[in-house]
Amino acid sequence: MSAPLVTRLLPWFDQHGRKDLPWQHPRDAYRVWLSEVMLQQTQVATVIGYFERFIHALPILRDLAAADEDTVLALWSGLGYYRRARFLHRAAQICVEQHGGELPRDFDALRALPGIGRSTAGAILAQAHGLRFAILDGNVKRVLTRYHGIHGHPGESAVERQLWLHAEAHTPVTRVADYTQAIMDLGATLCVRSRPRCGDCPLAGDCIAYRDDLTAQLPSRKPGKSIPTRATVMLILRDSQGRVLLERRGPQGVWSGLWSLPEATDPDGAWRIAQQHAQIDDVQTLTPFTHVFSHYRLNIEPLLFDRATAQRGIADNPQLRWCSASELGALGLPAPVRALLLQINDAS
Known part of the structure; x- marks a missing residue:
């Protein structure tokens, strides 16, 4: 053949x-x-x-x-x-x-x-x-x-x-x-x-x-299965200099090893995490969005904690860093996180 x-x-x-x-x-x-x-x-x-x-x-x-x-x-x-x-x-x-x-x-x-x-x-x-x-x-x-x-x-x-x-x-x-x-x-x-x-x-x-008029049927599709949906709250802690707090993700799971935003399972948990990292005055709920992976959908609720003041100890933690907008390009960031931060910077 x-x-x-x-x-x-x-x-x-x-x-x-x-x-x-x-x-x-x-x-x-x-x-x-x-x-x-x-x-x-x-x-x-x-x-x-x-x-x-x-x-x-x-x-x-x-x-x-x-x-x-x-x-x-x-x-x-x-x-x-x-x-x-x-x-x-x-x-x-x-x-x-x-x-x-x-x-x-x-x-x-x-x-x-x-x-x-x-x-x-x-x-x-x-x-x-x-x-x-x-x-x-x-x-x-x-x-x-x-x-x-x-x-x-x-x-x-x-x-x-x-x-x-x-x-x-x-x-x-x-x-x-x-x-x-x-x-x-x-x-x-x-x-x-x-x-x-x-x-x-x-x-x-x-x-x-x-x-045999089979081009619409071949290749055979993978047997379908429902894609689960998960939810997370992303914390955008921004200080008076416009820097955002980033956290390096662990070696396992999605986006492993990338710099991303701190996350919580719900808004109350987000407040607790935010207070561990900074002194905060107010919070703004941003427009939620969904990011689709190959095996699940992630519903993301962003919370913006503006004019945050860093707590002591962050500089000593290699998994945390305050990052200016100009520094984002040199870091590996998940695509939806990068897009979210660019959107916030453009709106500032």
């Missing part, structure tokens, strides 16, 4: 493929790796700006390894799934310690690094070095699922094993980097989830989903 797919896909790529993405010039292992990790759960259009900012600040792997965690998280802030950034950071340090400051060209050695799975390792070796390794990201799963008419959610282990067999079979010996980019591009631009552009697809003649 590989010859028909490759012989149709590569000419389409030569004419319509994306060849001006920032990680393609140059297409070295570090840039490919960074882009692959950023593109997990995130669209290309969103990633481009983050990639350019990240690579400008940390242009080579050794720079990433030497950076402190706050710098890495600040550059990542807004992309979400911050565990990816921590894995990047730690993997870079391991590469300096064990691989001469470079990503290894050995598949098993790559997979042993934090955050690098089978598809990411294959993408690095295929795109940066032209080695014959298959990939199976979300776009490729969608293309192969429809092309071969595979039913069942692609995240199920049996379905994924079947898709990997097809991915391996279709990967050519030559032009591996172009093929890898081509099948990702096809999934991202034509074989999209909703309303795929089958009339423009070079694979439509052999596509089972197109033939």
Whole structure:
């Protein structure tokens, strides 16, 4: 089956493929790796700006390894799934310690690094070095699922094993980097989830989903389940200089290790926490909002304690700091917290 797919896909790529993405010039292992990790759960259009900012600040792997965690998280802030950034950071340090400051060209050695799975390792070796390794990201799963008419959610282990067999079979010996980019591009631009552009697809003649009018049903959706809702009260303690009190979150749970706002379960608890950190006169209830994670919704009630006077001891606590608006950009902050603080500063 590989010859028909490759012989149709590569000419389409030569004419319509994306060849001006920032990680393609140059297409070295570090840039490919960074882009692959950023593109997990995130669209290309969103990633481009983050990639350019990240690579400008940390242009080579050794720079990433030497950076402190706050710098890495600040550059990542807004992309979400911050565990990816921590894995990047730690993997870079391991590469300096064990691989001469470079990503290894050995598949098993790559997979042993934090955050690098089978598809990411294959993408690095295929795109940066032209080695014959298959990939199976979300776009490729969608293309192969429809092309071969595979039913069942692609995240199920049996379905994924079947898709990997097809991915391996279709990967050519030559032009591996172009093929890898081509099948990702096809999934991202034509074989999209909703309303795929089958009339423009070079694979439509052999596509089972197109033939059997199954493009709306394939890939099969993950069995649905209700998303729980949680609630929190965020404390915005702002002193007379306009600085806001931030608290570094613990190593577990959502936003682990990021700087955020102190939280409470209810307004009374918020008052008690506020009085532990500062002398306060009044409080203003701001407009509540909801932030949606992949596995739950978080209802956030912000309380603004303005003109607060810091209690003694905060300067001695490394998990607390008063931060001016100009300092926010250098810290890793959760996206909704950053947006909330910017909104408050703009309104001041």
